[in-house]
Amino acid sequence: xxxxxxxxxxxxxxxxxxxxxxxxxxxxxxxxxxxxxxxxxxxxxxxxxxxxxxxxxxxxxxxxxxxxxxxxxxxxxxxxxxxxxxxxxxxxxxxxxxxxxxxxxxxxxxxxxxxxxxxxxxxxxxxxxxxxxxxxxxxxxxxxxxxxxxxxxxxxxxxxxxxxxxxxxxxxxxxxxxxxxxxxxxxxxxxxxxxxxxxxxxxxxxxxxxxxxxxxxxxxxxxxxxxxxxxxxxxxxxxxxxxxxxxxxxxxxxxxxxxxxxxxxxxxxxxxxxxxxxxxxxxxxxxxxxxxxxxxxxxxxxxxxxxxxxxxxxxxxxxxxxxxxxxxxxxxxxxxxxxxxxxxxxxxxxxxxxxxxxxxxxxxxxxxxxxxxxxxxx
Amino acid sequence: xxxxxxxxxxxxxxxxxxxxxxxxxxxxxxxxxxxxxxxxxxxxxxxxxxxxxxxxxxxxxxxxxxxxxxxxxxxxxxxxxxxxxxxxxxxxxxxxxxxxxxxxxxxxxxxxxxxxxxxxxxxxxxxxx
Numbered sequence: 001x002x003x004x005x006x007x008x009x010x011x012x013x014x015x016x017x018x019x020x021x022x023x024x025x026x027x028x029x030x031x032x033x034x035x036x037x038x039x040x041x042x043x044x045x046x047x048x049x050x051x052x053x054x055x056x057x058x059x060x061x062x063x064x065x066x067x068x069x070x071x072x073x074x075x076x077x078x079x080x081x082x083x084x085x086x087x088x089x090x091x092x093x094x095x096x097x098x099x100x101x102x103x104x105x106x107x108x109x110x111x112x113x114x115x116x117x118x119x120x121x122x123x124x125x126x127x128x129x130x131x132x133x134x135x136x137x138x139x140x141x142x143x144x145x146x147x148x149x150x151x152x153x154x155x156x157x158x159x160x161x162x163x164x165x166x167x168x169x170x171x172x173x174x175x176x177x178x179x180x181x182x183x184x185x186x187x188x189x190x191x192x193x194x195x196x197x198x199x200x201x202x203x204x205x206x207x208x209x210x211x212x213x214x215x216x217x218x219x220x221x222x223x224x225x226x227x228x229x230x231x232x233x234x235x236x237x238x239x240x241x242x243x244x245x246x247x248x249x250x251x252x253x254x255x256x257x258x259x260x261x262x263x264x265x266x267x268x269x270x271x272x273x274x275x276x277x278x279x280x281x282x283x284x285x286x287x288x289x290x291x292x293x294x295x296x297x298x299x300x301x302x303x304x305x306x307x308x309x310x311x312x313x314x315x316x317x318x319x320x321x322x323x324x325x326x327x328x329x330x331x332x333x334x335x336x337x338x339x340x341x342x343x344x345x346x347x348x349x350x351x352x353x354x355x356x357x358x359x360x361x362x363x364x365x366x367x368x369x370x371x372x373x374x375x376x377x378x
Numbered sequence: 379x380x381x382x383x384x385x386x387x388x389x390x391x392x393x394x395x396x397x398x399x400x401x402x403x404x405x406x407x408x409x410x411x412x413x414x415x416x417x418x419x420x421x422x423x424x425x426x427x428x429x430x431x432x433x434x435x436x437x438x439x440x441x442x443x444x445x446x447x448x449x450x451x452x453x454x455x456x457x458x459x460x461x462x463x464x465x466x467x468x469x470x471x472x473x474x475x476x477x478x479x480x481x482x483x484x485x486x487x488x489x490x491x492x493x494x495x496x497x498x499x500x501x502x503x504x505x506x507x
Binding site: 022033034036037038039040087236240303305306307326327357359 | 405414415417418420436438439440441
């Protein structure tokens with residue numbers, strides 16, 4: 001018998017078991033990978049809506065007189081450009097300008113004005129906590145890990161803007177009036193909560209932060225109110241949804257060997273911001289030099305899925321490697337993202353193949369994202 | 379889904395229907411349930427040799443790749459090419475239309491190593507714990 005280390009369970013674990021989920025170990029958390037079929041869950045989100053337990057993610061609250069200065073020393077994006085109620089995607093880089101973590105930062109509005117909510121990956125929560133402390137110096141601020149007491153539930157898909165309001169007692173802004181990448185204060189089950197119009201699926205949707213004790217009731221309410229317009233969605237479909245949307249996942253597209261420019265995330269690096277930040281000089285140099293490889297989208301021309309770690313071959317040998325790959329439910333063929341050497345000519349680009357356990361599968365280079373809800377269908 | 383009692387099974391979740399010196403091989407309902415959403419199946423060419431306990435193909439779902447393991451040795455004289463284009467045949471009818479290969483049995487003594495339906499059900503019970 002092998003000893004399995006005990007896994008952390010979210011406040012919604014019993015709900016998942018009741019719904020018949022297949023549970024897996026995801027970075028130390030016992031999480032639902034699927035409730036039924038992954039492609040069906042995926043399409044439910046694209047066409048209607050889906051409900052996600054994201055309580056495994058890290059939620060850190062930063063407060064105090066120097067909170068903004070502290071976070072700005074760490075983030076590649078410019079926190080000072082945010083107005084209360086804004087959300088931003090940002091990277092946390094190390095001194096060498098490679099990626100330690102990617103985050104969503106929220107500048108909370110009333111009644112928590114001047115508080116910062118930072119949402120980080122489950123796998124990187126300890127790293128970020130350590131990193132933040134290391135950058136604090138003598139600043140007047142404190143960081144509270146809210147990952148356990150503050151639940152995180154996401155509802156994504158075109159129907160979410162219709163379903164969610166029925167489960168909120170009130171929200172400071174009507175949800176349909178919220179802009180994408182913003183957050184508002186709300187009331188759920190008699191208590192204070194936050195509703196953000198953010199997500200990781202390529203669809204319109206919301207992420208709700210509420211007291212963990214109320215999360216199971218709220219979860220059941222959403223399923224009940226949504227009826228056949230909503231379904232619980234596991235991490236399997238979450239991964240294929242974000243892949244189609246061309247969104248990076250730490251440990252796949254991002255890690256300490258990658259810089260933001262290679263990853264196509266230059267938009268999240270503000271070299272000219274007023275507060276100096278970790279990695280700034282290295283990033284300036286990397287930007288000036290230009291990336292030697294770029295994150296690229298591929299369509300696989302057979303049905304054989306291409307997956308993380310597989311080599312990408314050109315006519316003259318290895319030119320890259322795959323970071324994520326899966327059958328795409330929306331496109332009906334396998335898709336992949338991976339790093340490809342820059343400077344290949346068009347003939348070389350037309351002859352790329354992935355080495356799938358010895359089978360050489362032709363790859364077609366396609367623009368990222370694979371799927372966009374706002375882009376007109378071709 | 380009922381699991382036919384007249385078939386033989388393997389610990390790696392293949393089933394075998396033995397008729398004379400011919401063995402038809404597929405994957406079980408349990409394997410289909412575990413894979414959940416089939417994305418791709420790679421089968422050998424007609425005429426290839428199956429070798430007991432060795433890989434004869436691959437089956438993939440959204441999240442995983444699994445080897446298909448030959449329950450018996452012999453020539454693979456027939457391959458169900460329809461399932462390659464229509465994976466649903468495997469998920470909807472694993473014991474019938476979803477068969478994968480037919481093998482001409484070269485070593486009948488290997489049959490003794492296969493599990494009965496009862497033994498296989500027993501193994502699944504243990505896997506759950």
